[in-house]
Amino acid sequence: MIKNISNFREESLNYHSQFPSGKIQITPTKKYSSQRDLSLAYSPGVAEPCKEIARSSIEVYKYTSKGNLVAVITNGSAVLGLGDIGALASKPVMEGKALLFKIFSGIDVFDIEIDESDPEKFIETVKAIAPTFGGINLEDIKAPEAFEIERRLKKELNIPVMHDDQHGTAIISGAALLNAITYVGKKIDGIKMVVNGAGAAAISCARIYKKLGVKPENILMFDSKGLLHTSRKDLNQEKKEFSVNTYPIKKLEQAINNADIFIGLSIGGILTPNMLKSMAPNPIVFAMANPDPEIDYNLAIKVRSDVIIATGRSDYPNQVNNVLGFPYIFRGALDVHANVINDEMKLAAVHAIASLAKEPVPEQVNIVYNKKNISFGKEYIIPKPFDNRLITRVAPAVAKAAMDSGVARNPILDWEIYQEKLLDRMGYESKMLRMIQNRARTNPKKVVFCNGEEYDILKSVQILHEEGIVSIPIVLGNEDRINRLINENNLDLELKIIDPEKEENIKKVENFAQILWKRRNRKGLTLYDSKIRMRTNDHFGAMMVDQGKADAVITGYSRSFSLSLRPMLEVIGKANSVQKTAGMMILLTKRGPLFLADTAVILDPTSQELARIALMASNVVKNFDIEPRIAMLSFQNFSSDSKTSYKVSQTVAFLHKKYPDLIVDGEVQPDFALNEFLLSRKFPFSKLVKKRANIFIFPNLESGNLTYKFIRGLGDVQTIGPVMLGMRKPAHVMQMQSSIEEIVNLTTLAVIDAQIRQN
Numbered sequence: 001m002i003k004n005i006s007n008f009r010e011e012s013l014n015y016h017s018q019f020p021s022g023k024i025q026i027t028p029t030k031k032y033s034s035q036r037d038l039s040l041a042y043s044p045g046v047a048e049p050c051k052e053i054a055r056s057s058i059e060v061y062k063y064t065s066k067g068n069l070v071a072v073i074t075n076g077s078a079v080l081g082l083g084d085i086g087a088l089a090s091k092p093v094m095e096g097k098a099l100l101f102k103i104f105s106g107i108d109v110f111d112i113e114i115d116e117s118d119p120e121k122f123i124e125t126v127k128a129i130a131p132t133f134g135g136i137n138l139e140d141i142k143a144p145e146a147f148e149i150e151r152r153l154k155k156e157l158n159i160p161v162m163h164d165d166q167h168g169t170a171i172i173s174g175a176a177l178l179n180a181i182t183y184v185g186k187k188i189d190g191i192k193m194v195v196n197g198a199g200a201a202a203i204s205c206a207r208i209y210k211k212l213g214v215k216p217e218n219i220l221m222f223d224s225k226g227l228l229h230t231s232r233k234d235l236n237q238e239k240k241e242f243s244v245n246t247y248p249i250k251k252l253e254q255a256i257n258n259a260d261i262f263i264g265l266s267i268g269g270i271l272t273p274n275m276l277k278s279m280a281p282n283p284i285v286f287a288m289a290n291p292d293p294e295i296d297y298n299l300a301i302k303v304r305s306d307v308i309i310a311t312g313r314s315d316y317p318n319q320v321n322n323v324l325g326f327p328y329i330f331r332g333a334l335d336v337h338a339n340v341i342n343d344e345m346k347l348a349a350v351h352a353i354a355s356l357a358k359e360p361v362p363e364q365v366n367i368v369y370n371k372k373n374i375s376f377g378k379e380y381i382i383p384k385p386f387d388n389r390l391i392t393r394v395a396p397a398v399a400k401a402a403m404d405s406g407v408a409r410n411p412i413l414d415w416e417i418y419q420e421k422l423l424d425r426m427g428y429e430s431k432m433l434r435m436i437q438n439r440a441r442t443n444p445k446k447v448v449f450c451n452g453e454e455y456d457i458l459k460s461v462q463i464l465h466e467e468g469i470v471s472i473p474i475v476l477g478n479e480d481r482i483n484r485l486i487n488e489n490n491l492d493l494e495l496k497i498i499d500p501e502k503e504e505n506i507k508k509v510e511n512f513a514q515i516l517w518k519r520r521n522r523k524g525l526t527l528y529d530s531k532i533r534m535r536t537n538d539h540f541g542a543m544m545v546d547q548g549k550a551d552a553v554i555t556g557y558s559r560s561f562s563l564s565l566r567p568m569l570e571v572i573g574k575a576n577s578v579q580k581t582a583g584m585m586i587l588l589t590k591r592g593p594l595f596l597a598d599t600a601v602i603l604d605p606t607s608q609e610l611a612r613i614a615l616m617a618s619n620v621v622k623n624f625d626i627e628p629r630i631a632m633l634s635f636q637n638f639s640s641d642s643k644t645s646y647k648v649s650q651t652v653a654f655l656h657k658k659y660p661d662l663i664v665d666g667e668v669q670p671d672f673a674l675n676e677f678l679l680s681r682k683f684p685f686s687k688l689v690k691k692r693a694n695i696f697i698f699p700n701l702e703s704g705n706l707t708y709k710f711i712r713g714l715g716d717v718q719t720i721g722p723v724m725l726g727m728r729k730p731a732h733v734m735q736m737q738s739s740i741e742e743i744v745n746l747t748t749l750a751v752i753d754a755q756i757r758q759n
Contacts, residue, residue: 007462007490007491007492008466010490016092022092022095023092023095023096023098023099024095024098024099024102024109024111029065049063049064058337058409061134061337061410065108066132066133066134067134067334067335067337068106068107068108068134068334069107069108069109069110069132069133069134069135070101070107070108070109070110070133070134070135070136070137070330070334071109071110071111071112071126071129071130071132071133071135071136071137072094072097072098072101072109072110072111072112072137072139073111073112073113073114073126073136073137073138073139074087074090074093074094074112074113074114074138074139074140074141075087075090075113075114075115075116075117075122075141076088076089076090076113076140077117077140077141077142077145078140078141078142078143078146078165078200079093079140080093080140080165080290081290081291084142086115087113087114087115087116088113088115090113090140091111091113093139093140094111094112094113094139094140095111097109097111097137097139097164098110098111100323100326100327101137101326101327101330104323104327104328104391105327105328105330105331105391105395105425106331106424106425107327107330107331107334109137110132110133112129114126119145119148119149122145122149123149123152123153123156126149126153126157127153127156127157130157130159133159134159134160134334134337135159135160135161135162135330135333135334135341136153136157136159136160136161136162137162137163137164137326137330138150138153138161138162138163138164138165139163139164139165140165141163141165141200142200143199143200143203143238144200144236144237144238146163146165146166146200147200147203147237147238149163150162150163150166154340154341158339158340159338159339159340160330160333160334160338160339160340160341161340161341162326162329162330162341163200163204164322164326165200165201166200166201166203166204167204167208167325167341167346168322168325168326169201169204169205169265169288169320169322170201170204170205170207170208170209170346171208171325171329171346171349171350171353172320172321172322172324172325172353172382173205173263173286173288173310173320174205174208174209174212174350174354175324175349175350175351175353175354175357175382176286176310176318176320176354176381176382177209177212177261177284177286178212178350178351178354179354179357179358179376179381179382180261180284180308180310180381181284183308183376183377183378183381184282184284184308185282186260186282188212188213188214189213189214189215190218191214191218191260191261192218192220192258192259192260192261192280193209193214193218193219193220193259193260193261193262193263194220194221194222194252194255194256194259194261194262194263195219195220195221195222195242195263195265196221196222196252196262196263196264196265196266196270196271196294197221197222197223197263197264197265197266197289198221198222198223198228198239198242199265201265202221202263202265202266203238203239203241203242205263205265206219206221206242206263207241208346208347208350209263211343211347212347212350216242217244219242220244220249220255220259221239221242222252222255222266223239226250226251227244227249227250227251227255228240228242228243228244229243229244229245230243230244230245231245252270252275253272253274253275253278256271256275256276256278256279257278257279258278258279258280259279259280259283260279260280260282260283260284261283261284261285261286262275262276262279262283262284262285262286262287262294263286263288264285264286264287264288264289264293264294264295265288265289266289266294267289267292267294268289268291268292268293268294269292269294269295269296270289270294270295271285271287271294271295272295273295273299273303276295276300276303276304276307277303277304279304281306282306282307282308283304283306283307283308284307284308284309285300285307285308285309285310286309286310286311286320287300287309287310287311288310288311288312288320289312290312290313291312291313293311293312293313295309297309297311297313297316297317308378308381310381310382314385317378317379317380318379318380318381318382319382319385320382321385323385324353324382324383324385324390324394325349325353325394327391328349328390328391328393328394328395328398329341329345329346329349329394329395329398331391331394331395331398331422331425332345332394332395332396332397332398332399332402333345333398333399333402335395335399335410335412335418336399336402336403336408336409336410336411336412337408337409337410338399338402338407338408338409339407339409340407341398342401342402342405342407344401344402344404344405345398345401345402345405345407347401348397348398348400348401349394349397349398351397352393352394352396352397352398353382353383353390353393353394354382355393356383356387356389356390356393356394357376357380357381357382357383358376359389360375361373361374361375361380361384361387362387362388362389362625365384365386365387369384369386369438369439369442386434386435386438388423391422391423391425392419392422392423395422396412396415396418396419396422399412399418400412424591432588432592432593433588433718433745435624436624436745436748436749436752437467437469437748439752439755440469440748440751440752440755441467441468441469442755443751443755443758444468444469444470444471444751445470445471445551445552445750445751445754445755446470446471446472446473446474446549446550446551446552447464447470447472447473447474447550447551447552447553447554447747447750447751448474448475448476448541448544448545448549448550448552448553448554449461449473449474449475449476449541449553449554449555450476450537450538450540450541450553450554450555450557450564451476451477451537451555451556451557451558452475452476452477452482452497452537453477453478453481453482453485454485454557454558455485455489456557456738456739456740456743457475457557457743458475458482458485458486458489458491458493459489459491459740460740460743460744460747461473461475461493461495462491462492462493463740463744464744464747464748465493465494465495469744469747469748469751470747470751472495472496473493473494473495473496474495474496474497474498474541474544474550475495475496475497475498476497476498476499476500476537476540476541477497477499477537478499478501479497479499479502482497483497498540500534500535500536500537500540501535508540509531509534509535509540510531510534512534512539512540512543512547513527513530513531513533513534514527514530515543515546515547516530516533516534516539516543516570516571517530520570533567533570536567537555538555538559538564538567538568539567539570539571541553541555542555542567542568542570542571542572542731543571545572545729545730545731546571546572546729551730551751551754551758552729552730552731552732552747552750552751552753552754553568553572553730553731553732553750554732554734554743554746554747554750555567555568555731555732555733555734556732556733556734556735556736556738557734557736557737557738557743558736559736560736561583561600561722561733561735561736564733565600565601565733568724568727568731568733569581572727572728572729572731573727573728574726574727574728575726575727575728576728578612578616578726579609579612580601580602580605580609580612580726581601581724581725581726581727582597582598582600582601582602582612582613582616582617582724582725582726583597583598583599583600583601583721583722583723583724583725583733584596584597584598584599584616584617584620584721584722584723584725585597585599585600585708585719585720585721585722585723586719586720586721586723586749587711587717587718587719588717588718588719588720589717591692592626592694593624593626593694594694594695594696595617595620595621595694595695595696596696596698596704596707596708597613597614597616597617597695597696597697597698597704597725598613598697598698598701598704598725599698599701599704599705599707599708599721599722600701600704600705600722600724600733601701602701603700603701603702604700604701605699605700605701606647607647607648607650607651607654608651608654610632610647610648610651610697610699611651611654611655611658612726613697613725614630614632614651614655614664614695614697615659616725616726617630617695617697617725618630618662618695620723620725621694621695623752623756626694627663627694628662628663628694628695629663629664629688629691629692629693629694629695630655630662630663630664630665630693630695630696630697631664631665631666631668631670631673631688631693631695631696631697632648632651632652632664632665632666632667632668632697632699633648633666633667633668633669633670633673633696633697633698633699633703634648634666634667634668634669634699635669636667636669637667637668637669637672637682637683638666638667638668638683638686639667640667644699644700645667645699647699648666648667648699649666649667651666651697652664652665652666652667656687663687663688663691664687665686665687665688666697668683668686668688670696670707673688673693673696674692674693676688676689676690676691676692676693712735718741718745719742719745720742720745720746720749721746721749722734722735723746723749723753729757730750730753730754730757732746732747732749732750732753734746
C-alpha cells in the first residue's frame, strides 16, 4: 500500500523518465554486425522480400514482423480513471498496454495516439496505417463513438480489430459468469440479471452474456438516468438494444429485488447492503468499478454468506482482469493470420478461461498466492493472472475457433509444437519476479538490514515496505546518520532503527554476547571478545534472527562477501544436516530462471560436497514448483582425464546411484548444457537430452564466481542472490554495492525463505 502519494508520484515520474524514456523500445531481431548483414537487411538485399510481397501479399507475414505486431490505438477520450485527457497525455497508458502484451504473450506493439475526436477522420487514419500491423487493439475511446469505430474498422480491414475496454471485460466476466452459475446450480436461461452501467464495457458484457444463454428479457440495464426503457427518448442505438417495456421499474433497488445476478460497471458503493439482502438465494455479484467496487468485498460476504462476488481488484478473490484475455486472444488470432476477431473466437476464449478454473491448480500457483490448495469454488471462479497455463489454453482455443469459422489464413497443423512455441514467447524473466513478489506479499516478514547507513538500503526498505513484502523493517546503524539520510533524500519510511553502539542497547548487547560466548567459548572466544562482536551490526543482526527478534537478516552491502558471511556462520550457523553452506545465484532469463551454484562459499569442493550443493540447490528450485534439471559443469564433455573432470564424474556417478530419479548429468560444458539439441546430437545418452538444464553446478568457486560476475557485469540479465544454501535460519549476504533492485530481489527471496521455514 502506498503510504506517501507525493513520493510515489515522484518515483513514478522518475521511473518513466530514466534513460531511455518511456517503457518500450525497438530491438533488432537479425544480425547487423557486418557489411554483409546490412546489405541483406537493407539495400540491395531487402529488394527480394519486397518483390515476393508484391507478387503475393500474404508473403508479408513470412518476410516481415507484421504477424507479431499489434497497434494499440487511442485518441485518449476515455482513459480509465482520468477521462478525456487527450491523445498525447494517454501515451504512457498505451505504452503500459504494450508492455503487458509483450510480457504475457510475446507480442510486439507500437502504441499510436491519434489526435482526432471526429470518428470518421479517426477511422480513416487507422485504415491508412493498418497495413503495418497484424492486429489492432483499440483502447480508451469513449462511447458511443467507440462502437461505430470498432464496427467500421472490423468491416473495412482484413486484420483482427478489438476494443479491449469493451470485449476484454466481457470475455473475462463471461467466463466467471459461466462458472458462478454452474457452482450455484442455476440455469443460465432462467436467471434474472441487473446491469448497472451502460457504457461500452457494459453493453459488450451484456451482448456476450446473451450469446452465453442469458435471455434478453431477463436483463435490466441502468445508466446514470435510470432503467433503459422503451419510453425514454435519450437512448442511443446501443442502449436501445437493451431497453425494456415489460417492467414498470424505475429504480435500481426495485430491479435488484430477487435478482440472481448483479453486474456493476459504474461507480463505487452504489450496491447497498439492503439491496444485496433483497437478491435471490446464492446471489452472484460482479462489482467491477475501479478502484472502488459497487460494494466492498468484505462487506458483501458479511451481509450474505452465500454470495459469490468478483471485483476488478487484485487484493480480493475472483479478480476480473483483462490481462487474462487480450494477450492470448491476439496471440491466437495473429498465429493463424486471422482477418477478424469474431464472436466464435471471443466465445472460445470465454470457455477456455472458464474451463481452466475447473482444473487442478499447479502447485506454483498455490505457492504464489500462499494457498494450500486453490480449487474451483466461490473464491475461485476464474484463473489467476500468474497461471502459466493461460497462454497454452486460451491462444490455441482462439486459433482453433478462427480456423473452424473460416477466418484463418495460416492454419496450425501441429498443436503440440504450437504449444511449445507459445511457452517460448513468454517473458519468463519478469514473470518469475512478479511471482516471487506476489508470494512474498501473502505473508510479509520482519527483516533486519545490517547496513542501515546506506541510501540504497534505505530506499530498498521503503520499496519493500510499500510493496507489502517486509512487515517491519529494522535497520542497524547510527540513528543520527540514518535519520539525516532519510531527511536529505525525502524518504517516507516506517522502520525501526537500532544502534548496537548506543547506551540504551547495552543490555541487549550483553544478553546476546552471553549467548554467543556460551556457544563458542570452547572455540577460543572470550566473553570480552563476544561483547565487542555484538556491538557490530552483522553480529547483532544475526543474533536478532537467531533469537526470534526478526525473521531474516540481510547484509553484505558495505563489506566483502567473506567478511559479511563470517558473523552469520558464527551466530546462526549451518543447518543440522549440513556440513558446509553454499551460495546460489539466480539468473532471470528469457528462457526461464537459471540457478548457478556454488558461486560464493566453497573454494574447491570435493566430490561429496558437489553432490550436497546439487541437492541443496535442487530443494530450493523445487520450492518454486520447478522441476530441477542439473548440469554438473566441467571444461570437458563426458571425459574424466583431468582432476577436475574426474571429480565431477564421481559426483554424477554417486547421484545417479543414490538418486536415480533426479535429472542430473555431466561432466558437461556450459554451452552443451544450455543447448539440449546440441547435446542430443553429440551425446544422446545424456539424462539432459530433451530436458533443458536449469541448475548449473560449477566444479569450483573460481569458475562459478567468475561466470556470475561476468554475466552480472554485462547488465543484460537480472540476477538475484547469492541465496545462501544450508543456513540454520534465513541469513543472506548480498554482493558488495548491490543495486537497489538486487537488494529488493534478494530480500524478497529471504522473506520466502522465512515463509517456507515457518510452514
